[in-house]
Amino acid sequence: MLRLTSLATLVAALTLPAAAAAQTPFQPMDVFQLEFAADPQISPDGARVAYVRTSMDIMTDRQRTELWIVNADGSGHRRLSAGASPRWSPDGARIAYVEDGQIHLRWMDTGETATLTQLLESPSGLRWSPDGGRIAFNMLVPYPPPRLVAPPKPPPGAEWADPPIMEDRFKSRQDGIGYLDFGFDHIFVVSVEGGTPLQVTTGDFQHSSPAAWTPDGEHLVFSSNRNANWEHDYRNSELYIARAAGGEIRALTDRKGPDHSPAISPDGSRIAFVGNEDRLRTYQVRRLQVMNVDGSGRRDVTAGLDRSVANPVWAADGHRIYFQYDDEGNRKVAFTTLDGEIQVLGESVGGPSYGLPYASGSFSVARTGAFALNQSRPDRPGEVAVGAPGEAVRRITSLNEDLLGQRTLGEVEEIWWDSSFDGRPVQGWIVKPPGFDPGRRYPFILEIHGGPISHYGDRFAAEMQMFAAAGYVVLYANPRGSTSYGEEFGDLLYHNYPGNDYDDLMSGVDAVIARGYVDEDNLFVTGGSAGGIMTAWIVGKTDRFRAAVSEKPVINWISKTLTADNWFNYFGNRYEGLPWEDPEPYWKFSPLSLVGNVTTPTMVLTGSLDLRTPLSESYQLFHALKFRGIDTAVVRIPGAFHNMSRRPSELIAKVANQIAWFEKYRTSGN
Numbered sequence: 307m308l309r310l311t312s313l314a315t316l317v318a319a320l321t322l323p324a325a326a327a328a329q330t331p332f333q334p335m336d337v338f339q340l341e342f343a344a345d346p347q348i349s350p351d352g353a354r355v356a357y358v359r360t361s362m363d364i365m366t367d368r369q370r371t372e373l374w375i376v377n378a379d380g381s382g383h384r385r386l387s388a389g390a391s392p393r394w395s396p397d398g399a400r401i402a403y404v405e406d407g408q409i410h411l412r413w414m415d416t417g418e419t420a421t422l423t424q425l426l427e428s429p430s431g432l433r434w435s436p437d438g439g440r441i442a443f444n445m446l447v448p449y450p451p452p453r454l455v456a457p458p459k460p461p462p463g464a465e466w467a468d469p470p471i472m473e474d475r476f477k478s479r480q481d482g483i484g485y486l487d488f489g490f491d492h493i494f495v496v497s498v499e500g501g502t503p504l505q506v507t508t509g510d511f512q513h514s515s516p517a518a519w520t521p522d523g524e525h526l527v528f529s530s531n532r533n534a535n536w537e538h539d540y541r542n543s544e545l546y547i548a549r550a551a552g553g554e555i556r557a558l559t560d561r562k563g564p565d566h567s568p569a570i571s572p573d574g575s576r577i578a579f580v581g582n583e584d585r586l587r588t589y590q591v592r593r594l595q596v597m598n599v600d601g602s603g604r605r606d607v608t609a610g611l612d613r614s615v616a617n618p619v620w621a622a623d624g625h626r627i628y629f630q631y632d633d634e635g636n637r638k639v640a641f642t643t644l645d646g647e648i649q650v651l652g653e654s655v656g657g658p659s660y661g662l663p664y665a666s667g668s669f670s671v672a673r674t675g676a677f678a679l680n681q682s683r684p685d686r687p688g689e690v691a692v693g694a695p696g697e698a699v700r701r702i703t704s705l706n707e708d709l710l711g712q713r714t715l716g717e718v719e720e721i722w723w724d725s726s727f728d729g730r731p732v733q734g735w736i737v738k739p740p741g742f743d744p745g746r747r748y749p750f751i752l753e754i755h756g757g758p759i760s761h762y763g764d765r766f767a768a769e770m771q772m773f774a775a776a777g778y779v780v781l782y783a784n785p786r787g788s789t790s791y792g793e794e795f796g797d798l799l800y801h802n803y804p805g806n807d808y809d810d811l812m813s814g815v816d817a818v819i820a821r822g823y824v825d826e827d828n829l830f831v832t833g834g835s836a837g838g839i840m841t842a843w844i845v846g847k848t849d850r851f852r853a854a855v856s857e858k859p860v861i862n863w864i865s866k867t868l869t870a871d872n873w874f875n876y877f878g879n880r881y882e883g884l885p886w887e888d889p890e891p892y893w894k895f896s897p898l899s900l901v902g903n904v905t906t907p908t909m910v911l912t913g914s915l916d917l918r919t920p921l922s923e924s925y926q927l928f929h930a931l932k933f934r935g936i937d938t939a940v941v942r943i944p945g946a947f948h949n950m951s952r953r954p955s956e957l958i959a960k961v962a963n964q965i966a967w968f969e970k971y972r973t974s975g976n
Contacts, residue, residue, distance in 0.1 A: 331716070340361075343705060348676060359705070360658070376690060376702055407429075441498060444515070475488075480917070481947045504552060513528060527558070532555070557601075559581070561581075565580075571624045576597065576598055577598075588800040591613065611631065632789060649695070654682060663735075678690060688766075721735065740774065748778060779823065804840055805895075841857075841859065847900065853906060857912070907967075
């Protein structure tokens, strides 16, 4: 029989008496007090940084975003307005931003604002023209939904059911949104003096990536897939060029694979972009490319860097390119010469991901070469920092000092070990309870990241801190298949997932136990998405863990592959063949195939609206364990998509339920 514990009781149980503020661990309700900086945009002269400041609204239980600005020396920190996506004009005199679905302008000398547009759909990807006279942006252009017959017309005053909706699109749903609107994203240009936006792109193709202006303001370069078979050729994209005034659209690339994120050199002669030849593998490194503006002379600039790159930005002198990449769990800002000589400029980029230590964060560059980034460390969520080539990066905000300066957080320690499968080195991090005593033996949680083609790192994680505050030693790790360790390591799960990542993780458990402060009778395991898959896989392979929480898992790859919102992403690169032609590989790697071995009490935790790992996946595991008489339960987060922590109370409730399940099976005396 499942013991029922109220959320209020769990919160109280995880909250220690506030005798000495400096000795108080991170508490569940502290989630509502967290803030973080996102999208830092440095002014062209490098003197100021505008950014999006996110806080939690305890009354609406949602995140609240506002635009703030701070001088590069940390002074003058103040609010600008509500809104998001701030972008400086080339002369630094104005900022364009998005608020309530419209583009707004703010004059920095007077503080006056103006609403620039009257759009019917929300804009994104704002980009100023070089002369500051126009702004390019992306926006959905709807079209009428298809239908076979016109619905009958109800009599006046009648309350009939909504008419049927016909679906004929390759992709019709997206987790976090639901059913997508019928329409195509296109690129528009609007004058900063107002007026009707001009639609630059045409045709039944998606143009959802921001465009780059040529220095003369005559053309826009952008990424899309305008091939005839674009829906089925979904892994491919090309770079195109079009006149900003509308007209002919010409392809600049034609290889098989994704080409995106164009940046045009200051003299207009070259385009830097990110791309790779698609070999239909699970993971492939995305490299920084440079070509002439007509598409000729393409070459790989970062061939010597075995890491995926992102966000290329040309230096004002046209001889270097700034970019970011992830390396061993740490996001970095660097620049490279056109000959491939790379210099790291800043580290610990992160911020918007605050619940779990996933990679996030971005940077921007001024004409002077100065840059702004948001940084996260294990003891702080995202803050604004600035730097310049040859200078140390300086943090210039302290958004969470008022809260976390009064909390004793769990210490985070990096650890490496060798996998029992093939001796490969594997990286992880141990989170210790506040007031950790190496002479004690603590209960232990293995927390597994999602993806699996993603990674954790040395960043702030509210969930890990709540586990530690409840008295657990936590291990989170980057087993094979994780990114930021090169292409070969990231591709080790090709046609073999779940696979030897199991051995990597179990070796990590043994490595922490060998340190002497873990109670081997109180081992627990949890993880979300791919981590939920691996949790369900682990309990089918071993009975070492006293209890498990499988969050939003895939249990049956056949049903997942044809029902999820991203159903088509798995054909060929994850498992060999198609499920209706050869279901054996899909079944072989399904945790459901091992469910007859499970003896570990296993709770399933899932969002009721999850489209990425649909609710039916969780119930397959629950029903199988229930039928076999294994202690199990399903906890649904009402109204939550795959991200079950978009609202602060959801994160609190999620962790409280995990700890309650573990406490139910934790042996006494520890």
